[in-house]
Amino acid sequence: MKEVPVKLSTSVVVVVFALLATGVVVGQSAASVPIKVGFIAPLSGPYVQNGRDILNGFLLYLEEIGYRAGGRQIDVVVEDDEAIPAVGLTKARKLVERDKVHLMAGALLASSGYALAPYIDSMHIPMVFPVVSSDDLTQRRRSKWIVRTGWTSSQPNHVFGEYAARTLKLKKVATIGLDYAFGWESVGGFQRTFEAEGGKIAQKIWCPLSVHDFAPYLAQISRDVDAVYALFLGRAALQFMRQYQEYGLKDRVPLIGSGSTTDEHVLPSMGNEALGVITALHYSAALATPSNKSFVAAYRARYNKVPSYYSESMYTGAKWFVSAIEARGGNVEDSAALLDALRKVKLADLPRGPVELDDYGSPVENVYIRKVERVNGELQNTVIETFPKVSQFWKYNPADYLKQPLYSRRYIPPPTE
Amino acid sequence: MIYIITQTLNGLFSAALLFLIASGLTLVFGVMRIVNIAHGSFYMLGVYVAYTIVARTHSLFLGTLAAVSAVAAAGFVVERLFLRRFASQPLAQMMMTMGFALLFRDAAFMIWGGDPFTLPYPSALRGSIEANDIVFPMYRLFVVFVAAVVGVVLWALNEKTLIGAKLRAAVDDAEMAAGTGINVALLSGLVFAAGAGLAAFGGVMGGPILGGYPGMDLDLLPLAFVVVIIGGMGSLKGALVGSIVVGLIDNFGKALVPELSYFTLFAPMVIVLAIKPTGLYGRV
Numbered sequence: 001m002k003e004v005p006v007k008l009s010t011s012v013v014v015v016v017f018a019l020l021a022t023g024v025v026v027g028q029s030a031a032s033v034p035i036k037v038g039f040i041a042p043l044s045g046p047y048v049q050n051g052r053d054i055l056n057g058f059l060l061y062l063e064e065i066g067y068r069a070g071g072r073q074i075d076v077v078v079e080d081d082e083a084i085p086a087v088g089l090t091k092a093r094k095l096v097e098r099d100k101v102h103l104m105a106g107a108l109l110a111s112s113g114y115a116l117a118p119y120i121d122s123m124h125i126p127m128v129f130p131v132v133s134s135d136d137l138t139q140r141r142r143s144k145w146i147v148r149t150g151w152t153s154s155q156p157n158h159v160f161g162e163y164a165a166r167t168l169k170l171k172k173v174a175t176i177g178l179d180y181a182f183g184w185e186s187v188g189g190f191q192r193t194f195e196a197e198g199g200k201i202a203q204k205i206w207c208p209l210s211v212h213d214f215a216p217y218l219a220q221i222s223r224d225v226d227a228v229y230a231l232f233l234g235r236a237a238l239q240f241m242r243q244y245q246e247y248g249l250k251d252r253v254p255l256i257g258s259g260s261t262t263d264e265h266v267l268p269s270m271g272n273e274a275l276g277v278i279t280a281l282h283y284s285a286a287l288a289t290p291s292n293k294s295f296v297a298a299y300r301a302r303y304n305k306v307p308s309y310y311s312e313s314m315y316t317g318a319k320w321f322v323s324a325i326e327a328r329g330g331n332v333e334d335s336a337a338l339l340d341a342l343r344k345v346k347l348a349d350l351p352r353g354p355v356e357l358d359d360y361g362s363p364v365e366n367v368y369i370r371k372v373e374r375v376n377g378e379l380q381n382t383v384i385e386t387f388p389k390v391s392q393f394w395k396y397n398p399a400d401y402l403k404q405p406l407y408s409r410r411y412i413p414p415p416t417e
Numbered sequence: 418m419i420y421i422i423t424q425t426l427n428g429l430f431s432a433a434l435l436f437l438i439a440s441g442l443t444l445v446f447g448v449m450r451i452v453n454i455a456h457g458s459f460y461m462l463g464v465y466v467a468y469t470i471v472a473r474t475h476s477l478f479l480g481t482l483a484a485v486s487a488v489a490a491a492g493f494v495v496e497r498l499f500l501r502r503f504a505s506q507p508l509a510q511m512m513m514t515m516g517f518a519l520l521f522r523d524a525a526f527m528i529w530g531g532d533p534f535t536l537p538y539p540s541a542l543r544g545s546i547e548a549n550d551i552v553f554p555m556y557r558l559f560v561v562f563v564a565a566v567v568g569v570v571l572w573a574l575n576e577k578t579l580i581g582a583k584l585r586a587a588v589d590d591a592e593m594a595a596g597t598g599i600n601v602a603l604l605s606g607l608v609f610a611a612g613a614g615l616a617a618f619g620g621v622m623g624g625p626i627l628g629g630y631p632g633m634d635l636d637l638l639p640l641a642f643v644v645v646i647i648g649g650m651g652s653l654k655g656a657l658v659g660s661i662v663v664g665l666i667d668n669f670g671k672a673l674v675p676e677l678s679y680f681t682l683f684a685p686m687v688i689v690l691a692i693k694p695t696g697l698y699g700r701v
Contacts, residue, residue: 044523046632049531206675212627212636215427215557216672219420235533235630242535242626246554248545269534269628 034073035325035332038095040106040116042083050108050234051080053265053308054131057315058105060302061322069322070330077101083108085115092116096123102332103127105317108310110134110181117143126339130317131310135185136406138362138392147342148362149320149355150313151282151392153182154189154407156259158394159367159387160280161193164256167385168278170194170226172202176217176240177231177258179206179409186231186258188407193394195413206409211236214243223252230257237261238269245273259283259381262372265308267379274379277372282363282390283309283352284370284381295351306378307351316350323347353388362392419550424668430557432664433564437619438637439644439656440571441612447588447651448601448608450507451500455514456616457638458521462488463617464629465529467536477539481621485614492613496606522634531631536624560622567615568657575653584608588651589700640667643682647689649699658697 039058042051055078067074077099081088088107095101104120104127107113113132120127126145129137133153137143164170173194177183183206191201202225205217212235221228228249232240237260244250250273259281262274285296285306295315299307307315324341325332332338346356353366367390370381393401404414442456466487467480474480495517503509542556575581586594587601595601619637620629627633644663648655662685670681689697 044526046630048526048631049533052531208675208678210636212633213427213431215430216424216668217675219423219427220672235628235633238533238535238630239627242628246545246556246626248547248552266533269532271535 034075035069035330036075036077036099036101037321038092038099038101038104038106039076039078040081040088040091040095040104040112042108043078043080045083047083047108047234050265050308050310051083053310054106054108054314056299056303057130057307057311057313058318060299060311061315061318063302064298065322069325070328070332072325072330074322081107081112083112085109085111088112089115089119092119096125101125102335103321103338105130105314105321107132113137113146117141117146120145124335126321126335126342128317128321128342130313130320133185134181135392138360139402140406142360145339146361147320147339147357149317150363151365152362153185154192155362155390155392155394156280156282156367157186157189158193159390160256160369161190161195161199162197163280163369163385163387164190164227164229165194165197165199168227168256170199170256172200172225173227173229173256174203174205174221174225174253175201175229175231176205176207176221177229178211178233178236179208182260183231184409184411185407187229188411190229191411192407192413207236209236212239214240215247218243218247218249221249221253225253227254227256230255230261232257233260233263234266237263237266241270241273241277254278259309259370262370262381263309264306264381265310267372267381268306270379272374274372275374278369278384279372279381280367280369281309281381282365282367283312284368284383285312286370286375286380286382287351287353287368288383289351289353291349292351312351316347316352316355319347319350320345358391358393358398360392360398364389364391366390422551423553424672425665426551426553426557426561428665428668429561429661430664431668432660433561434619434623435637435640435644435664436564436657436660437567437622438616439641439648439660440567440653441615442641443645443648443651443653443656444584444608445612446645448584448591449496449500449510449605450505451514451609452507452511453514453609453612454511454638455495455517455521456612456641457634457636458518458525459488459492459613459616460620460637461525461629461634462491462521463620464536464624464633465525465620466617467621467624468529468534468629471536477537480536481618484617484621488617489610489614493606493610495613496609500609501602501605518634522631526631529629533628533630535626535628536621538625556625563622567618568653571653580604640682643686646696647686649696651700652696652698655696655698 041054079091081091107129108131110132121144129146129148130150133151135152135154138148175187177187202222207217256278259279262277262279264285323345327341343357348354355363355365358364367387368383369385371384373382438460445451445453463484467484470483471480500510538556542559545552545554583599587604591601644659648659667682671678
C-alpha cells in the first residue's frame with residue numbers, strides 16, 4: 001500500500017518530463033500534439049474475424065513505423081461498429097466530435113460505408129476506405145471526403161469474365177452468390193465481360209445472407225454448364241465448399257468464383273474441397289514479390305496466421321495515409337490539403353503491387369487470377385496470371401460506363417456490346 | 418420428379434436438425450414455462466466443444482460425448498444456480514437466458530476465436546448415394562436416421578417410464594405434481610440439462626456440414642421457435658410434426674420462390690395460430 005504514492009509521483013514526473021521534452025525538441029505547438037486517427041471496424045458480431053484482420057493490418061503497419069509520421073506521434077482510437085450501420089455512424093460521430101480525430105480509416109460492410117458517407121462529407125474529415133468495395137462510392141454516388149484504397153466489387157470480375165471466356169474457354173456458366181450489393185456487383189461485372197466475349201450466364205442463383213444449408217440451392221444448379229461461379233465469404237464460403245463437394249458437384253462441374261470465396265480469411269479452415277478453384281482478386285497472400293513476402297512474414301510472426309486480403313487492405317490503407325501525412329510534413333490540421341495529398345499518393349511497393357488512384361478516386365491496380373493449391377501442406381491462392389493496372393472501368397470509357405446503371409440483382413448486359 | 422425427391426430429402430435433413438434443437442426447447446418450455454433464448458448457445462457450444470475434443474483425440478465419438486455431457490452440465494448449472502431463483506417470473510427468466518446467450522457468445526469468441534471451422538465427416542459416411550440421377554449425401558441420411566432414433570427414445574422415455582409420467586404430470590400442472598410428491602425442482606433441472614444436451618447434440622450432428630462460427634447461436638433459433646409454436650409449446654409430438662413441416666416448407670420455399678422464403682416459412686405459423694392458437698398439439 002505504501003508504494004502507491006511513489007508510483008503515482010514517478011508517473012507524474014514522467015508525463016511532465018515527456019511534455020517538456022516534446023515541447024523543447026519540436027518547438028512547434030501543432031507538431032507537439034499527436035495526430036489522432038480514428039479506426040472503425042466490426043470487432044464483435046458475425047463479422048468479427050474480418051474486422052480483426054483489418055485491425056491487425058492497421059496496427060502492424062503503425063508498429064513498423066513506430067507510430068510516428070511527419071515528425072509527429074500517431075494516436076489511434078479504435079471503435080467497434082458491430083457491423084451495424086447505425087452504430088458505425090454513432091461511433092464516427094464520437095470519433096469526430098469528442099475525440100477530435102484528424103482522419104479516419106476502416107469500415108467493412110458496404111452498408112456501413114454508405115451510411116458513413118454523408119456524415120463524413122458534412123464534417124470534412126477525410127476517411128480512408130480500405131475494404132468497402134461498393135462500386136458507386138467512386139462512380140455514380142461519389143463522396144468527396146472518402147478515399148478508397150481497396151477496390152470496387154466489379155473490378156476484378158471484369159477481368160475474370162474475359163479470362164473465363166478467352167483462356168478458360170468456358171461457354172455456359174451458372175452463378176450462385178449472396179443476395180446483396182457485393183454479390184450483384186461482382187456477378188454483374190463478370191457477366192458483362194463474359195457475355196461480351198460470347199459466353200452465356202445460364203442461371204443466377206441468389207442465397208440470402210443468413211444461408212447456412214445450401215442444399216435447396218445446389219439442387220437447382222443445371223448440370224449442363226461448364227462451370228459454376230460462386231460468390232461467398234466467411235463461414236458461408238466454408239459451408240458452400242463443403243456442401244458443393246458433398247453433393248458430388250465438385251467432380252462434375254468445375255468451380256470458379258470471386259476472390260472472397262477462397263480468401264485467406266477462410267482458406268485455412270477449408271480442406272481438399274477447395275483445391276483447383278479459380279478466382280480473381282487484387283491480392284493473394286501467395287504473391288511472390290519481395291514486398292509481399294516481407295509483409296506475410298511480418299504478419300505471420302506477429303499474429304501467427306496468414307494475412308487475408310482484409311489484413312493487406314488496411315496495412316496498405318495505413319501506409320497510404322501515412323504517405324499523405326509525410327507529404328504534408330505532418331500538417332493534418334488543414335483537412336482540405338490533407339485530402340488533396342491523400343488523393344495524390346502513389347505507392348509502388350505495396351504487398352499487392354503498385355497502386356494509384358484514378359480521376360474518380362478509385363485504385364488502379366493489378367488483378368490476379370488465382371488457383372487454390374496445396375503447397376507445403378497449406379492451401380494457398382497461387383497466382384496463375386497477372387493483369388496489370390486495371391481500372392474500375394476496365395477497358396470501357398468512364399463517361400459511357402457511368403451512363404450504364406449500377407450492376408443490380410437482375411442485371412442484363414447492354415445489347416450493343 | 419428427381420428434383421422433388423432431392424428437395425424432400427433435403428427437407429428431411431433440415432427437419433432432423435430442427436427436431437434435435439426444438440425438442441429440447443419445447444420440453445423446457447413445457448416443464449418450466451421458460452422461453453429459453455440461450456438454447457441456441459447450447460447448440461453453438463456443442464459444436465465448439467466437440468471441435469476441441471476432436472482436434473485432440475481424432476475421435477468424433479468422444480467429441481460428441483464430451484460436447485453433450487459438458488453442455489448438459491452447463492445447462493444444469495444455469496438452471497440450478499440462476500433460473501431457479503426466478504421461478505414463476507417468466508419475464509425475468511427470459512431476460513436471464515438472454516443474458517446467458519450474450520455471455521456464451523462472448524465466451525466462445527474469447528476461447529475459440531472467430532475463425533469458422535467444420536468437423537470432419539465420420540469416415541464411413543463420406544460421399545454420396547447415387548441412384549437414378551438422385552444424388553444424396555450419406556451423412557445427411559445418417560443425421561435423419563439418428564434424429565429418428567432420438568425421437569423414438571424420447572417418446573419411449575416420455576410415455577413408457579416413470580420419469581416420463583412424472584414429467585407429463587409436471588407439464589400438465591406443476592403445483593399438483595409437486596403436491597403428489599414429485600420433485601419438480603430436480604425434474605426441471607434435469608429437463609433443462611437434457612434440453613441443453615440435445616441442442617449440443619444437434620450442433621455436433623450439423624458440424625460436418627454447417628460447422629461452427631460466430632453468430633451460429635442465433636441462426637437456427639428462430640426456426641426452432643417456429644417449430645415449437647406450430648407444434649404446440651411443451652409437446653414432443655408437436656416438435657416432431659413441426660420440424661417436418663418447417664423443414665419441408667423451408668426447403669421448398671427457398672428452392673421454388675427464394676424471394677418469398679421468409680413468407681413461406683412464417684405463413685404456416687400464422688395459419689396454424691389462427692386456427693389453433695395453442696399450436697397443433699399444445700394444451701396450454
